[in-house]
Amino acid sequence: QVQLVESGGDVVQPGRSLRLSCAASGFSFSTHAMHWVRQAPGKGLEWVAVISYKGNNEYFADSVKGRFTISRDNSKNTLYLQMNSLRAEDTAIYYCAKDRVNFGIGEFDCWGQGILVTVAS
Amino acid sequence: AIQMTQSPSSLSASVGDRVTITCRASQDITSDLGWYQQKPGRAPKLLIYSASNLQSGVPSRFSGSGSGTDFSLTISGLQPEDSATYYCLQDCNYPYTFGQGTKLEIK
Numbered sequence: 001q002v003q004l005v006e007s008g009g010d011v012v013q014p015g016r017s018l019r020l021s022c023a024a025s026g027f028s029f030s031t032h033a034m035h036w037v038r039q040a041p042g043k044g045l046e047w048v049a050v051i052s053y054k055g056n057n058e059y060f061a062d063s064v065k066g067r068f069t070i071s072r073d074n075s076k077n078t079l080y081l082q083m084n085s086l087r088a089e090d091t092a093i094y095y096c097a098k099d100r101v102n103f104g105i106g107e108f109d110c111w112g113q114g115i116l117v118t119v120a121s
Numbered sequence: 122a123i124q125m126t127q128s129p130s131s132l133s134a135s136v137g138d139r140v141t142i143t144c145r146a147s148q149d150i151t152s153d154l155g156w157y158q159q160k161p162g163r164a165p166k167l168l169i170y171s172a173s174n175l176q177s178g179v180p181s182r183f184s185g186s187g188s189g190t191d192f193s194l195t196i197s198g199l200q201p202e203d204s205a206t207y208y209c210l211q212d213c214n215y216p217y218t219f220g221q222g223t224k225l226e227i228k
Contacts, residue, residue: 035217037165044208044219044220044221044222045157045159045165045208045210045219045222046219047210047216047217047218047219050215050217059215059216060216061216062122062216095164095165100167100170105212106153106170106171106212107155107167107170107171107210107212108167109167109170109176110167111164111165111166112164113164114164
């Protein structure tokens with residue numbers, strides 16, 4: 001069965017960096033686009049970024065553009081989110097999510113359990 | 122960015138009731154809309170994709186409709202386990218955007 005396991009969450013100071021990882025199993029990782037979605041405490045969902053199945057196309061939310069990068073290693077079935085210049089408003093649970101469609105980009109049909117990132121001094 | 126306006130923000134209904142949640146997009150998104158259910162402390166779950174297609178394993182009491190700018194999620198025959206927050210998501214254009222959520226309480 002599909003499993004997505006995020007790691008790397010931590011408490012960090014504003015302006016610092018953090019890298020999240022998402023280990024995938026149970027499906028053909030290399031044929032699915034992957035997304036990051038976040039949820040600030042007590043708030044709604046915010047889409048953060050997507051990377052195509054080959055890793056050659058990426059898109060970002062305006063709120064993180066220029067500060068976050070997304071990457072993947074299809075040989076390791078792992079997705080990454082590099083977060084730089086972190087701000088207090090980046091505090092959230094971060095979910096990785098699998099795109100529903102093979103070789104395309106659309107909705108996400110499976111999510112990880114989420115990992116908490118706290119940005120505070 | 123496309124704005125998704127979801128309503129109501131909360132509602133309360135009884136077991137067996139039929140409820141409808143709506144989402145309006147700020148521009149035409151054809152049928153590129155999904156509906157998600159999230160329970161407290163859990164990751165969201167996909168219910169409906171492409172506006173009206175039931176995701177595998179989701180009970181048939183959930184249904185979606187709409188195209189263009191106006192969409193709805195209907196739950197027919199509410200069950201106690203349907204207590205959750207529901208979100209719409211447009212995946213037509215980047216950045217993807219969610220509605221603000223609808224918290225459904227079962228009386």
